[in-house]
Amino acid sequence: METPRRPESWVEISESVSRLCSFDAGGGGGVSVKLIQDNRMAHDKLVDSFLNKFFPSGYPYSVNEGYLTYTKFRALQHFSSAMLHVLSTQVYDLPLRKQRLTQESSSVAAWGQEWIQSQRVGGYLGMAVVAARATRLPIYSSFAKEGNLSDLFAKGEAISTLFNVMGIGAGIGLSSTVCSTTQGKLIIGPLLSAVHIWGVVQEMRATPINTLNPQRTAMVVADFIKSGKVSSPAELRYREDLLFPNRLIEEAGSVKVGQPFRRVLSPRLVEELRSTFPNEKFLLTQKSDKAYMVLEQSATGEDALRGWLVAAFASEMERSGAGPRDTVLNDAYQKMESVFPMFVSEVKSRGWYTGQFLDGNHSRIAYAKSE
Structure with a gap:
């Protein structure tokens, strides 16, 4: 009669702690662990015990920056x-x-x-x-x-x-x-x-929120315009204004989003803008030192980023005296089209979620289907 095979065992050593590990004899796939040696100071044992009970497994590598x-x-x-x-x-x-x-x-x-x-x-x-x-x-x-x-x-x-x-x-x-x-x-x-x-x-x-709202979108675009780099949620968290989230950022085009459609656009201007921004889910117009953007009901974070980039490029061109406003807006749109694939790829790689745009209770539009 063949003698039953003993379960395999091994020793795991981590710093000053040694543990004997073995598979359960029943063959259920479980692992039993027995402490062999622990030379840690009492203080270190208490800290590790606290971390095991009150912090997620694998901390600090299992959480994003700022959790502590x-x-x-x-x-x-x-x-x-x-x-x-x-x-x-x-x-x-x-x-x-x-x-x-x-x-x-x-x-x-x-x-x-x-x-x-x-x-x-x-x-x-x-x-x-x-x-x-x-x-x-x-x-x-x-x-x-x-x-x-x-x-x-x-x-x-x-x-x-x-x-x-x-x-x-x-x-x-x-x-x-x-x-x-x-x-x-x-x-x-x-x-x-x-x-x-x-x-x-x-x-x-301290919380690195990775969804896009008007303020975070403007900050991402402003950093890209100034330095050519996209900031991550962790890098922007302490710069976000919690008390006055609707402040306008000049480097991002001073965009005001979600204003009632009837207050910022006339019927004639709507037709002009729809031809300037074909197949886009935003309309953008400039008045004095502000840009007003209206989003469609189904617009996502990517659509908002496209509109903000156009506004930022147009503002930059106007300050440099590039020409009349209509020409500037069209040139800014063409420039956005050329850089957007690289820009949005960098935005996603930095941890931003672009599937939604959180503009709260701001107004959006939905065009009626023509019969």
């Missing part, structure tokens, strides 16, 4: 937020009459806020988008590599939970010491709120 910065500020945000939540529960310790007065005042303030919101719905949209939990998945997607989005999401939420728990503990400690008085609350409360908001801002700035 994003994680640090996200942890700070959750820590300060949890402390604020604990301190806010101290309202129930108020005397009964004072609590009643506060309740009625809050009701009046809430009614006023609801009325203002109903009159100015658009003003609250930005806050809702920033605060919504639905933003987590797109943010994690911007850091994911090699199909590890689920691992990234799970480890990121684990860190959030950890610092929430730590924040609750710190908040309880503050509420019984520094914040046990009204003066303490008046100092610590605004300070924690400022830290929380600052953490959110830095967290968003």
